[in-house]
Amino acid sequence: MNEFNEYFKSAFTVDNVILGFDEGDMKVLLIKRGEEPYKGKWALPGYFVYPNEDLDAAAKRVLDELTGLRNVYLEQVKTFGTVNRHPFGRVITVAYFSLIKISDYAIQASSIAQKAKWHSVARVKDLAFDHNEILDACFNRLKWLIRSRPVGFELLPPKFTLTELQHLYEAILETELDKRNFRKKILSMNLLIDLDETQEGVAHRPARLYQFDKEKYEEFLAEGFSFELKESKKKEKPSFKKASPSFP
Amino acid sequence: MNEFNEYFKSAFTVDNVILGFDEGDMKVLLIKRGEEPYKGKWALPGYFVYPNEDLDAAAKRVLDELTGLRNVYLEQVKTFGTVNRHPFGRVITVAYFSLIKISDYAIQASSIAQKAKWHSVARVKDLAFDHNEILDACFNRLKWLIRSRPVGFELLPPKFTLTELQHLYEAILETELDKRNFRKKILSMNLLIDLDETQEGVAHRPARLYQFDKEKYEEFLAEGFSFELKESKKKEKPSFKKASPSFP
DNA sequence: TCAAAAGTGTTCTTATTACACCCATGG
DNA sequence: CCATGGGTGTAATAAGAACACTTTTGA
Numbered sequence: 001m002n003e004f005n006e007y008f009k010s011a012f013t014v015d016n017v018i019l020g021f022d023e024g025d026m027k028v029l030l031i032k033r034g035e036e037p038y039k040g041k042w043a044l045p046g047y048f049v050y051p052n053e054d055l056d057a058a059a060k061r062v063l064d065e066l067t068g069l070r071n072v073y074l075e076q077v078k079t080f081g082t083v084n085r086h087p088f089g090r091v092i093t094v095a096y097f098s099l100i101k102i103s104d105y106a107i108q109a110s111s112i113a114q115k116a117k118w119h120s121v122a123r124v125k126d127l128a129f130d131h132n133e134i135l136d137a138c139f140n141r142l143k144w145l146i147r148s149r150p151v152g153f154e155l156l157p158p159k160f161t162l163t164e165l166q167h168l169y170e171a172i173l174e175t176e177l178d179k180r181n182f183r184k185k186i187l188s189m190n191l192l193i194d195l196d197e198t199q200e201g202v203a204h205r206p207a208r209l210y211q212f213d214k215e216k217y218e219e220f221l222a223e224g225f226s227f228e229l230k231e232s233k234k235k236e237k238p239s240f241k242k243a244s245p246s247f248p
Numbered sequence: 249m250n251e252f253n254e255y256f257k258s259a260f261t262v263d264n265v266i267l268g269f270d271e272g273d274m275k276v277l278l279i280k281r282g283e284e285p286y287k288g289k290w291a292l293p294g295y296f297v298y299p300n301e302d303l304d305a306a307a308k309r310v311l312d313e314l315t316g317l318r319n320v321y322l323e324q325v326k327t328f329g330t331v332n333r334h335p336f337g338r339v340i341t342v343a344y345f346s347l348i349k350i351s352d353y354a355i356q357a358s359s360i361a362q363k364a365k366w367h368s369v370a371r372v373k374d375l376a377f378d379h380n381e382i383l384d385a386c387f388n389r390l391k392w393l394i395r396s397r398p399v400g401f402e403l404l405p406p407k408f409t410l411t412e413l414q415h416l417y418e419a420i421l422e423t424e425l426d427k428r429n430f431r432k433k434i435l436s437m438n439l440l441i442d443l444d445e446t447q448e449g450v451a452h453r454p455a456r457l458y459q460f461d462k463e464k465y466e467e468f469l470a471e472g473f474s475f476e477l478k479e480s481k482k483k484e485k486p487s488f489k490k491a492s493p494s495f496p
Numbered sequence: 497t498c499a500a501a502a503g504t505g506t507t508c509t510t511a512t513t514a515c516a517c518c519c520a521t522g523g
Numbered sequence: 524c525c526a527t528g529g530g531t532g533t534a535a536t537a538a539g540a541a542c543a544c545t546t547t548t549g550a
């Protein structure tokens with residue numbers, strides 16, 4: 001393998017866009033860098049992939065060290081590798097995103113976790129490295145995903161109200177949804193268990209609580225299925241669906 | 249950067265799933281390996297990324313050397329990096345796929361190109377490395393893509409008939425489509441230019457020829473749009489759309 | 497009794513599906 | 524004149540979008 005030696009001088013990292021939902025807003029967990037390069041800047045949590053470690057395992061490790069969470073929604077999104085993205089040498093990074101329930105998150109003892117903080121995705125700017133680009137790519141993936149898979153539940157506590165769920169969808173899609181149509185659609189999926197409980201201590205009519213029916217979802221998945229959700233209101237995107245035939 | 253030296257001992261490659269359409273069938277361009285490892289096996293075209301080369305540039309280079317083509321549809325799909333996927337050491341590979349018109353393809357002079365051959369995607373098996381997995385991932389991406397973007401035209405000659413286009417969709421989606429519904433849908437997109445020409449020398453009523461309206465497509469893209477195509481016939485997948493509400 | 501959010505149905509419009517016959521050409 | 528694939532329209536069904544009032548609770 002001598003002739004290839006020159007290629008074995010690069011490194012790769014994973015970066016993890018850890019997303020949560022809180023106060024009606026999508027949040028991302030960022031680390032304040034204590035070292036050069038980009039000392040003092042906020043960055044996505046990530047690290048070098050160990051020589052004997054698979055990529056997915058590295059992403060899980062980063063997540064676990066920071067949040068203590070496992071068995072979390074995690075997906076590879078895209079790899080970023082422009083030549084000069086890292087001052088230490090040629091380093092490409094594989095971007096992942098994960099969805100967690102902020103209520104499950106407790107700050108870990110590790111020194112890295114001490115520097116972590118939730119930021120509103122919409123207001124994030126000027127991250128270290130090419131992390132703004134990575135965050136954008138991952139958030140866009142989530143926007144697509146939420147329309148095609150019921151992943152929203154990964155971000156909510158086990159019991160939630162339909163309005164909370166709707167607000168989550170609205171935060172991700174950055175649009176408003178019609179309450180009645182949203183409920184009709186979600187309930188027609190048959191993936192929610194009505195817990196026959198209601199909120200307590202709220203200054204208005206208490207809402208019913210629901211739970212995601214994970215078992216039924218796995219059944220549907222096994223059969224192969226499609227799940228879709230479209231936006232409402234008049235902010236319609238132009239769609240070919242409305243164009244008329246050009247060749248009569 | 250001393251403490252990180254141990255990480256700068258890995259390499260990365262790009263592998264390119266080059267897809268074409270011919271004889272009613274999706275084809276992938278493979279290389280017969282002349283060297284160890286996997287000598288004699290078919291493999292996806294790929295190579296190490298040069299130290300001063302961006303990932304996309306490397307994918308373009310591989311494509312160009314093999315086919316002589318540039319300005320071709322090319323997209324990053326996924327990165328594969330299990331620990332022992334390459335016998336030379338830690339090598340992760342970034343998978344790309346490209347769509348080309350087989351009619352534009354002419355075997356190049358380069359020694360690598362001499363070993364290239366088109367294979368029917370459906371019949372490919374036992375590739376070198378983890379290339380079967382990579383091919384699957386890329387082909388699945390295309391299946392998704394063809395339903396959401398008009399990329400089919402990348403695979404057809406400049407002038408084509410609606411039946412050719414339909415057969416392409418059927419080959420990619422691995423399903424059958426209804427002729428009338430397909431035409432209605434495609435024409436209603438307003439993205440085809442009727443050339444007012446017909447086929448010649450066919451032993452049946454000659455079909456009209458169409459051209460893809462690239463300019464109009466760019467306009468639509470600029471505005472942001474959605475393009476969708478659903479399958480027909482009774483081979484329906486179960487869909488939540490038909491489920492009934494669970495909470496009346 | 498007020499404020500605040502929960503909950504609930506119907507109508508209209510648009511998209512999708514299913515389906516069968518005549519046409520133009522070359523051999 | 525036959526074989527082959529090209530070309531066309533309509534009716535039934537399903538999904539999506541728009542829209543406003545009553546209910547329940549705590550303060």
